[in-house]
Amino acid sequence: MCLAIPAQIIEIIEEEHAVVDMGGVRKTISTALLDEVAVGDYVIIHVGYALNRLDPEEAAETLRLFAELAAATDAV
Amino acid sequence: MKYLDEFRDGRLAQGLAARIHQEADPARAYALMEFCGGHTHAIYRYGIEDLLPANLRLIHGPGCPVCVLPSGRLQAAIELVERERVILCGYGDLLRVPGAQGDTLLKAKARGADVRMVYSVDDALAVARASPEQSVVFFAIGFETTTPPTAVALLQARREKLDNFSIYCNHVLTPPALRALLAAQDTNSPPFQRGVAQSAGVIDGFIGPAHVSTIIGSQPYEFVATEYHRPLVIAGFEPLDVLQSILMLIRQINAGETRVENEYTRAVQPEGNRKAQWLMAEVFTQRSSFAWRGLGELPDSALAIRPEFAAWDAERRFTIPKIPVTDHKACVCAEVLRGVKRPEECKVFATACTPDHPLGSCMVSAEGACAAHYHYGRFRQASSPCPSM
Amino acid sequence: MPLDVKHGVVEMSHGGGGRAMTQLIEELFLTAFDNEWLRAQDDGAHLTVPPGRLAMATDSHVVSPLFFPGGDIGCLSVHGTINDVAMTGARPLYLTATFILEEGFPLAELQQIVESMARAAHQAGVPIVTGDTKVVERGKGDGVFITTTGIGVIPDGVDISASRAQPGDILLLNGALGDHGMAVLAQREHLSFDAPIASDTAALHTLTAAMTAAVPGLHCLRDLTRGGLGSAVNEIAHQSRVGMRLREAAIPVHEPVRALCEFLGLDPLYVANEGKLLAICPAEFAETLLTVMQAHPLGREAAIIGEVVADPHYFVEMETVFGGRRLVDWLSGEQLPRIC
Helix, strand or coil, X not given: CCCCEEXXXXXXXXXXXXXXXXXXXXXXXXXXXXXXXXXXXXXXXXCCEEEEECCHHHHHHHHHHHHHHHHHHHHC | CXXXXXXXXXXXXXXXHHHHHHHCCCCCCEEEEEEEHHHHHHHXXXXXXXXXXXXXXXXXXXXCHHHHCCHHHHHHHHHHHHHCXXXXXXXXXXXXXXXXXXXXXXXXXXXXXXXXXXXXXXXXXXXXXHCCCXXXXXXXXXXXXXXXXXXXXXXXXXXXXXXXXXXXXEEECHHHHHHHHHHCCCCCCCCCCCCCCCCCCCCCEEEECXXXXXXXXCHHHHHHHHCCCCCEEXXXXXXXXXXXXXXXXXXXXXXXXXXXXXXXCCCCCCCCCHHHHHHHHHHEEEEEEEEECCCEEEEEEEEEECHHHHHHEHHHHCCCCCCCCXXXXXXXXXXXXXXXXXXXXXXXXXXXXXXXXXXXXXXXXXXXXXXXXXXXXXXXXXXXXXXXX | CCCCCCCCECCHHHHCCCHHHHHHHHHHHHHHHCCHHHHHCCCCCCCCXXXXXXXXXXXXXXXXXXXXXXXXXXXXXXXHHHHHHHCCCCEEEEEEEEEEEECCCEHHHHHHXXXXXXXXXXXXXXXXXXXXEEEECCCCCCCEEEEEEEEEEECCCCCXXXXXXXXXXXXXXXXXXXXXHHHHHHHCCCCCCECCCCCCCCCCHHHHHHHHHHCCCCCEEEECCCCHXXXXXXXXXXXXXXXXXXXXXXXXXXXXXXXXXXXXXXCHHHCCCCCCEEEEECHHHHHHHHHHHXXXXXXXXXXXXXXXXXXXXXXXXXXXXXCCEEECCCCCCCCCCCCC
């Protein structure tokens, strides 16, 4: 629920903030809801806050599953 | 854009849709509710229903915090900003919500009230720091996705002793709303053995919220499966996620299963975001009851600010009266929100009730079912009226 | 004593009709705009206009902030009216410019704006031949408001109108949507985004001249300002009593514009542009028109985006990137960023 988008952390700022980049657009956001973040991490941003980290392996797995399901029907 | 475009791929969509067509049983009807307004918006904006079989219906749920905000609470905010001459900060879509007699915060702004749109509660804190001689009130709305940021802001205000800042709290909770929807169902009828002619209002399964779930995890939904015997699949925000979740629900329904599953594994863990949950618990307490537009009074369904934070609670700093505002008599939002009626079945849809002049909650925000249908989908009804200018 | 442009501000006397006003006009406006009509210093300009149908357009500019990446209120006001005239199919000839200045507005900024207008007018080859200045009290104006009016002549054989779209016609854009609106929005203090987006403000008259020369049978031209493409297609659909079918995948949008729209929950179809137009022409000329547009510096990203159909409801539908369909409706009120 609620408009949230994946963005990449490109810089950590003190006091629980970071700069994220999505499609070339940068914004300073709060990381107060997460314990630790690192440059390069992808996070979900909602109203200026990172809600959670995005797991690249799970993302890849989900996409692989989509492709598998889609391909299976091509063959039918 | 990474992690967005891949999940909107049209070619993969065709494949997933074909799968859904293959696996949906033509002798059955499937009624699936997407709870979250963001999902409603995605479904309409991408035209997802065009890819689904005719016996699969999507019912649009009440998960749009702007839509379920009671008009009385909104009217109280309009009166607050005009009477106390505070600076009122709120998220964009809040500014058009109608209170009594169609008045809005935008109209109050036109009359001279200091109403400011912000992207984040942090921007409201910045306004408070920049204007120490004025009171700044942040109009907080939203489900569990939006609540943790408000909690962080409140703690920050306390840390900084930002005495001119306060929060008008209207945060609401997802599980009680789901419970209210399910309690209204006839849960005694076996859901999986109906024929194609289905009874109105029955929900066979839920497409669960994406970002509420990143915060609360999957555990709070278990009652949907164990008490009400409906499957729920937590779905990511992108259209491929929604299709995949629909497929997972069909599979459960076909197999007679009722489980909570997670399709949004890249962002949702079963335990959710513990730190966010802890911060919310530190700052907020549950209201015993809260009136939801369209759903009525629901117990334990909304949050208030804890007494120890009274200095930053707008309801304690200012007199905010209870203003009863009844819905327009032609409005059937209560039935639309429960899936009993579709937007186009409302007598005033697209005539007296439009996004420019909303009469009911479902037309207020872009994610309300009626607004989404009006803006993206009403070409599907051949008899729908020509748009008036 | 010359004007103190570096440190001076607009004063009420600058609008009073006396020596102060004359000094402001001469040292700031006439110096920058300098041309034979202004040098004549008459109340109104004496113009020679070639034979043909006259087109006239006017536009007010109240943009905030006054300066933004890619432009300012000055060049915007020149481009905007040149484009309005160009969308009638006419060749723009002359412009007027009127200023409402707020007492206290820095002269340094005013000079920047005026010089930007002069540059834009000069580059476009459309002189500012007459104008007016007024000053309002501090607090009664947002720095500066500018209104420009333009006239032009429509060549014979060119008949462009919003009521001429026919079923079977093709829709074309000259480039990517949303740059101007998002460049300005990103500057708004409450939003604080750092976005590599610059306004696309540009004078489109040489592009439209090339288009009408190559395809005199062009049916419609519309610049996509407030309300964006979404508003323009609905206006034309209603006036021509037709429907339209668009293809989302064919509509160009630069990535940072898309990204900022995603952040804020805005739809690029409704975001303002200041250097983009929609063209509608009979199907047999579409490829020619596309080639001509792509050959022009302001049309490098031109694309065919859809077609006109018969539709009693005048609906504009779009095939989404996902393969489904959605309506492209009229804009309701002002687009406000969503949270949900």
